[in-house]
Amino acid sequence: MTPASSAASADLFSRAQQVIPSGVNSPVRAFGSVGGTPPFLTSAKGALLHDADGREYVDLVGSWGPMILGHANEQVVEAVREAAGRGLSFGAPQPGEVSLVEEVVDRVRPVEQLRLVNSGTEATMSALRVARAATGRDVVVKFAGCYHGHVDALLAEAGSGVATFAMPGSAGVTTATARDTVVLPYGDREAVTALFAERGEEIAAVITEAAPANMGVVPPLVRDGVGFNRFLAETAHAAGALLISDEVLTGFRASREGYYGIDGPHGSGGDWAPDLMTFGKVIGGGLPVGAFGGRRDLMGLLAPAGPVYQAGTLSGNPLATAAGLATFAGLDEAAYAQLDTASTALQQLVGEALGTAGVPHVIQTAGSLFSVFFREEPVTGYEGAKAQDTEAFTRFFHAMLEGGVHLPPSAFEAWFVSTAHTPEILDRIAQVLPAAARAAAGS
Ligand SMILES: *Cc1c(COP(=O)(O)O)cnc(C)c1O
DSSP: OOOGGGHHHHHHHHHHHHHHHHGSSSSSGGGOOOOOOOOOEEEBTTEEEEESSOEEESSGGGGGOOOTTTTTOOHHHHHHHHHHHHOOOOOOOHHHHHHHHHHHHHHHHHHHHHHHEEHHHHHHHHHHHHHHHHHHHHHHEEEOOOOSSSOOOOOOOOHHHHHHHOSSSSOOOOOHHHTEEEEEEEOOHHHHHHHHHHHHGEEEEEEEESSBTTOOOOOOOOEEEEEEHHHHHHHHHHTEEEEEETTTTTTTTTTTTTTHHHHSTTTSSSSOOEEEEOGGGGGGGSSSSSEEEEEEHTTBTTTSSSSSSOTTTTTOOOHHHHHHHHHHOSSSSHHHHHHHHHHHHHHHHHHHHHHTOOOOEEEEEEEEEEEEEEESSSOOOOHHHHHSSSHHHHHHHHHHHHEEEEOOOOTOOBBBBOTTTTTEEEHHHHHHHHHHHHHTTTT
């Protein structure tokens, strides 16, 4: 990239670094692992982004998931505009909350009741509190490489930004908190069984990403006809513990019913259910929304009826629910078919380009979600994800950016397509891929 072409972003970044830690409000945006200056974005439409220097990019980040209908989708923008004209926030019940929650209850079978919050982090934090209250136990089990937001108890060996920066967890988390979290290797049924045999009576809940996508995409595997999530539900239930399925990223993306639509009773996984589920990203259509829900008896523990306190000044915000509802309205079967088509076509293009250039890689999927690992062997957990050639990824990333394709700036993230990723848009990506693949190969 010639310095002149990113002068405006560089100037903004240097101003930002003076007053915002590392110049960003979420770590991965700082380009820490790939280096360079992040483009400062000024507008977006469909699958395209525009930066402060007037450059245009095809977007494969999609704000990390929410922009599933493409940026500035007309129906979504119009719904938000209309809602804004009626008032920005009431701090009191409003009709949009009811409609949005009804939509989720209608789509996702295990969700009988749901409460709206403002982020995925709040959702997992609150679900954990409910699980501990319901069981009267303290210990939570999570899997290495799974990211559940920046909740103290859940930062140990998390993926996403924590993977990107190779931090073991986080400073500022108390030993007492860390002591109540047990981290196991993802997919390791023997380790789960052994832990429950030893400490089953202390365990409040197991929390897992329904399909891990924050260490790259590592789908849950089926063994003897039983998927990993179902195994977790059965093992937890046998010990009086709960399963929290984190669908913040997969929810309403992997299918109409999220990943549960793939490995639950509406998919091929048989009759099982998590006790609590968490949502975010798509549910807010680009505005700050998270949600947690599940069994009615568990959700009944929440204040004011129950003893578990949880609240939010802006929770159920009318603009946010309008954006979520308009996004759900656009997510019909045709939209999911479109996402699948775009994802499959893009995977093929990337696989061909990397293959031709002789770059070791493996593409892994969970529904239309996919990621590219720069190594030969399939990845089944965090150790494998970390054993990829991140330098090859960095070269690939910068060549793609230079060519006008905006990828996640980390080798540990999923790539996100939207219904706006038409064949013409994929064509533009195809133009850039061969040179980027050669850059990755180091030739
Ligand atoms: C993004 C994410 C979160 C955190 O959501 P925020 O809105 O960023 O707080 C939690 N869990 C999963 C699986 C996620 O992908």
